[in-house]
Amino acid sequence: MSEEKKSLNFIEQIIEEDLKTGLNPEKLRFRFPPEPNGYLHIGHAASICLNFGLGEEYNAPVNLRFDDTNPAKEEQEYVDAIKKDIQWLGFEWDQELYSSDYFQQLYNWAILLIKKGKAYVDDQTSAQIAEQKGTPTKDGEDSPYRNRSVEENLELFEKMKKGDFDEGSHVLRAKISMKATNMLMRDPIIYRVLKRSHHRTGSDWNIYPMYDWTHGESDYIEQVSHSICTLEFKHHRELYDWFLDQVYDENKLRPKQREFARRNLSYTVMSKRKLLQLVEEGIVNGWDDPRMPTISGLRRRGYTPKAIRDFSETAGIAKRDNVTDIALLEFHIKNELNKTAPRVMAVLNPVKLVITNYPEGKEEILIAENNPEDENAGTREMPFSRELYIEREDFREQANKKFFRLKLDKEVRLKSAYIIKANSVIKDENGEITEIHCTYDEDSRSGSGSEASKRRVKGTIHWVSIPHAIPAEVRLYDRLFTDEAPDSHKDKDFKEFINPDSLKIIDNAFVEPSLKPAKIGDQFQFQRLGYFNVDDDSTSDKLVFNRTVPLRDSWAKQNK
Ligand code: ATP
Ligand code: MG
Numbered sequence: 001m002s003e004e005k006k007s008l009n010f011i012e013q014i015i016e017e018d019l020k021t022g023l024n025p026e027k028l029r030f031r032f033p034p035e036p037n038g039y040l041h042i043g044h045a046a047s048i049c050l051n052f053g054l055g056e057e058y059n060a061p062v063n064l065r066f067d068d069t070n071p072a073k074e075e076q077e078y079v080d081a082i083k084k085d086i087q088w089l090g091f092e093w094d095q096e097l098y099s100s101d102y103f104q105q106l107y108n109w110a111i112l113l114i115k116k117g118k119a120y121v122d123d124q125t126s127a128q129i130a131e132q133k134g135t136p137t138k139d140g141e142d143s144p145y146r147n148r149s150v151e152e153n154l155e156l157f158e159k160m161k162k163g164d165f166d167e168g169s170h171v172l173r174a175k176i177s178m179k180a181t182n183m184l185m186r187d188p189i190i191y192r193v194l195k196r197s198h199h200r201t202g203s204d205w206n207i208y209p210m211y212d213w214t215h216g217e218s219d220y221i222e223q224v225s226h227s228i229c230t231l232e233f234k235h236h237r238e239l240y241d242w243f244l245d246q247v248y249d250e251n252k253l254r255p256k257q258r259e260f261a262r263r264n265l266s267y268t269v270m271s272k273r274k275l276l277q278l279v280e281e282g283i284v285n286g287w288d289d290p291r292m293p294t295i296s297g298l299r300r301r302g303y304t305p306k307a308i309r310d311f312s313e314t315a316g317i318a319k320r321d322n323v324t325d326i327a328l329l330e331f332h333i334k335n336e337l338n339k340t341a342p343r344v345m346a347v348l349n350p351v352k353l354v355i356t357n358y359p360e361g362k363e364e365i366l367i368a369e370n371n372p373e374d375e376n377a378g379t380r381e382m383p384f385s386r387e388l389y390i391e392r393e394d395f396r397e398q399a400n401k402k403f404f405r406l407k408l409d410k411e412v413r414l415k416s417a418y419i420i421k422a423n424s425v426i427k428d429e430n431g432e433i434t435e436i437h438c439t440y441d442e443d444s445r446s447g448s449g450s451e452a453s454k455r456r457v458k459g460t461i462h463w464v465s466i467p468h469a470i471p472a473e474v475r476l477y478d479r480l481f482t483d484e485a486p487d488s489h490k491d492k493d494f495k496e497f498i499n500p501d502s503l504k505i506i507d508n509a510f511v512e513p514s515l516k517p518a519k520i521g522d523q524f525q526f527q528r529l530g531y532f533n534v535d536d537d538s539t540s541d542k543l544v545f546n547r548t549v550p551l552r553d554s555w556a557k558q559n560k
Contacts, residue, residue, distance in 0.1 A: 009317050011050065011228060014258055015058070018225075027253050028060035028225050032086070032093070033215070035067045036078035036199075038272030039287040039294045040085045042308070042329070046263035049312035051228060052091040061094035063222060068100045069214045071198040079199070081287070085295040090305045099209075099218045100200045106209045106217055107161070109247050110172060110191060114153045118175050118246060119190065120146055121156040125168065132178070133186055140178035140186045160193055163206035167193045172207075176242060184239050188212060216240040217247065219255040227255045230262045231321060261318040266326045267479040268293045269487045269494050283498060284480070290535075290546050291480045291502050301477070302523055302533035302548030307333040323485060330549050337523060337531040337548070342370045342377060345415065345462040346511040346526040346545075348474055350389035352466065355420060357439045358386040363467075367447065368416035371525075380514050384417055387466040389510050394461045395436055397425060404459035406436070412459040415527060419444040419457055462527045469510035472543040475535065476504040511543065518543060525551075 008016065019025055030051045034040065040048075055062035064086065068074050086093065113119035122129060122145045134140035148156075160170050172191035180186055190213040197203050216239075219227045227240075240257045248254055264270060270293060278284045278292070287294050290301035298308065311332045315324045363385050371377035394405040394412075406412040411421045418440045426435040443452035483489075483497040515524070523533045530550035538544040 010319060011054070011226070011258060011260060011317065012057070014256075015054070015226060018256075023225065025058065025060075027223070028054075028058050029063070029223055030054050030060060030226060030228070031063040031065045031097075031219070031222065031224050033065045033067045033218075033229075034082050035070070035073075036075065036082060037070065037073040038078060038276055039081050039296055041270055041272070041275065041295065042265055042293045042298065042311075043263040043270040045089065045295060045308050046312050046315070046317065047228070047230070048086060048089060048091060049309055050260070050317055052086075052093075054226070054228075055094075060225075062091075063095045063097050063224070064093035065097040065218060065222065066099065067211065067215060067218070068098055068198070068200065069209055069211055071194060071196040071208065074199055076199050081296060085299075088299060088305060089295065089308060097218075097222060098200060099214050100198060102214070102218055102221055103201060103205060103209070105221060106214060107207075109217060110157070110209075110213075111154065113174065113190075113246055114157060114172075115150055116246070117150060119153070119172055120148050120175055121153050121160065122146075122171050122173050123156075123169065126171075129171070129173075129189075133183065134178065136181070136183060142178050143173070143187070146175065146187070157191075160191065160207050161205070163193075163195065165193050167195055169193065174213075174242075182235055182238050184212075184235055185242070188239060212236055212239050213243060216243045216255070216257070219257075220244055220247065220252070223253045224255045225253060227257045229257060229259055231259045231319075232262070233257065234259045261321045263312075263315065264321070264323045264485075265293055265329065266323050266484045267481050267486075268326065269481070271487070274487065274494060277495070278480075281495075283495070288536075290475070291477050300536060301546055302337075302531060303329075303333050304336055307336050310336070326479070333549055334531065334551075337525065339373050340371075341523045341525045341531055342380075343368075343372075343525045343527050344512050344515060345382070345464055346472070346474070346509060346515075346529065346532070347389040347391055347462065347464050347469075348506050348509045348526075348529065349392045350508070350510055351392040351395065351433060351436060353388045353390050353395075353420075353436045353438060353463070355386050355388070355440045356423070356437050357442075360386055362386065363465075366417055366445070382416060382512060382514070383465050383468040385465045385467055388414070388463045389466055389469060390414075390436075390461055390463045392433075395422065395433070397433075405461055406438075406459070411457045412461055413444075413446070413457050415460050415462045416446050417463070418442070418446075419452070419455065462529075464510050464512050466510075468513045470513055470516055470543065472509045472511045472515075472545060474506040474509040474532070474545045474547065476506065476547045478502045478504070509545075511545075515543065523548070 032051045052062050122143050132141040171189045173187045176185045178186050191207045194208045237257050288296035288300045311329045366382045366384050367379045368382045396407050399407045406422050408422050413419050420438040420440045422438050424437045425433045428434050443450045480502045481497045482499045486497040487494040518534050520534050526532050531548040532545040535544040535546045
C-alpha cells in the first residue's frame with residue numbers, strides 16, 4: 001500500500017504512521033456510527049466512503065454501529081433506512097452493533113468510576129449546573145454535591161436507575177475539574193434520568209448514558225483502532241481520552257479519535273435536525289423527496305451509487321471546514337448517465353406541428369440510435385406521422401440569426417427524421433399558436449444516404465408523433481434553497497431561503513412510445529433536455545418522470 005503512487009489523505013497518513021510504529025495491521029478496525037434519528041445524507045456518505053474505503057484499502061473490518069443513546073429521538077424506521085442506504089451505496093459492514101447493547105457494561109463502568117471517586121451524583125437542576133460552569137476565561141464552581149461519599153453516590157445512582165427520581169432531578173457527573181481550560185472537561189454529565197421506552201431495550205432503563213461517555217467506550221469495547229469523526233468533536237478528544245483512561249487495560253488496543261471536516265454542500269442544509277423540520281413542516285414530501293440531500297432523496301432523483309461514490313472520492317476529505325459546490329455532484333451523475341442512459345425523445349411543452357405534404361394516415365418506422373456514447377446500445381424504432389409535437393420554445397415566427405431552431409420560411413432537422421420548413425401558423429383568439437404548418441423534404445431522411453439527407457441545416461429539434469405519443473407527468477427540480485449557504489446567516493432562519501420554485505410539475509408532457517414499458521428507476525436522456533428517471537409514483541396508467549439533472553447548467557446563467 002505505501003508503495004502506491006496515489007497520494008495519501010491525512011487519515012491514511014496517520015494510519016501508515018501507526019503501522020510503522022508498531023500497530024499490527026490485523027488490529028485495524030473502523031466503524032460508521034450513525035445515530036438513528038434521521039435519514040442519511042450526502043454528508044454521511046463522505047464518512048461512509050471514508051470508513052468503508054479504509055476497510056477495503058487495508059482489508060480491515062468496518063462495523064456499522066448505531067449510537068442509540070437518546071430514546072427520545074430514535075426510531076426503528078431510521079435504523080432500517082440507514083442500513084438500506086449503506087447497502088445501496090455498495091458497502092458491506094462486518095457486524096451490525098448497537099451502543100444500547102452495551103448499556104449494562106457502561107453502567108458497570110459508571111459504578112467503577114464512582115468507586116474510584118471519579119463520579120458523583122448531582123441533585124442540582126441543569127440550569128444550576130450551567131450557571132456554575134464558568135466561561136473559558138473564568139473558572140467554574142464546584143457543585144455542593146461534588147464531595148459526596150462513595151456510599152452515598154452508589155445509593156443515589158442506584159435510585160436513579162430504579163426510577164425513584166424524576167427526569168431532570170439527578171445526574172451522574174464525572175469528577176474531573178471545574179477549572180479545566182477545556183469546558184467539556186468541567187465535570188461533564190455521563191448519565192441522566194429519562195423515563196422513556198427505547199427502541200431496543202424497551203423500559204429496562206430509567207437512566208441513559210450521554211453520547212461522549214458512550215461513544216468512546218463503545219469504540220473500546222469493539223476495539224476500533226481509528227475512530228474517525230467530524231471536526232466539531234475535536235475538543236471532545238480530551239474527554240474521549242479521559243474516559244478511556246478510566247477503563248483501559250494495557251493488553252487491549254486503545255482506540256484513537258481523529259477528526260476531519262464535515263462535508264457541506266452548496267445550496268442545501270445538511271443537519272438531520274433541519275432536514276427533519278423540512279419533512280415535519282411539509283416543506284418537502286418526506287425524507288426521500290428528490291430535492292432532499294438525503295441518500296434516499298438522491299436515489300429517488302436518479303443518482304446512482306457510483307456517482308455518489310465518485311463524488312465523495314473527488315471531493316476528498318479535508319482538515320478545515322469548507323463548502324463543496326453542488327455542481328461537482330451534478331457533474332458526476334451527468335458523466336455517468338452520459339455513458340449509460342438510453343436517448344429518447346420527450347416533449348415537455350408541446351405545440352402541434354402538421355406536415356402538410358405528408359400523406360394523411362401514413363405512418364413509417366424510423367430507426368434511431370440509442371446511445372452514441374455506447375456502441376453496444378443498439379437502435380430503436382420511432383414511429384413518424386403527419387402530426388407531431390415539438391417544444392413550443394423551439395419555434396418562433398421571427399427570430400435573429402442566433403436562433404437555430406424552427407422559424408417561418410426556414411429549415412430545421414427533426415432528430416433522426418426529416419428536414420422540415422415552416423410555412424405558416426394557426427393561432428387562437430388570444431394570439432397563441434395552436435398549429436405550425438410545415439412541409440418536409442421527402443428525400444432527407446436521416447441515415448438514408450441520399451444527397452438530401454446529407455444536406456446541412458443549422459438546427460436539430462426533437463419531436464414525438466402525436467398518434468403514438470404517450471402522455472406523462474414530468475417533475476422538474478431546482479435547488480431547494482436560493483442561498484449558497486442557507487444556514488450560515490446568524491440573524492436569519494435557514495427556511496427564509498427556501499426556493500419557492502424548487503418543484504415544477506408538468507402534467508401534459510408527451511414521450512415517445514418506446515417508453516411504454518419503462519419501470520420505476522429506469523433512466524433516460526430526454527434528448528436536448530436532460531437526464532430523467534421513472535419516479536416511484538409512476539404506474540402503468542401514468543408514467544411519472546423526475547429530472548435528475550439538466551444537460552446544461554442553466555442555474556449559473558440565470559443567477560449570476
Ligand atoms: P447531523 O448533524 O446531520 O445530525 P450527525 O453528526 O449528528 O449529523 P450522526 O448520525 O451522528 O449524524 O453521524 C454519523 C457519522 O457521520 C458521524 O461519524 C459523523 O461525524 C458523520 N457525519 C455526519 N454528518 C457529516 C457530514 N456532513 N460530513 C461528514 N461526515 C458526517
Ligand atoms: Mg452525531
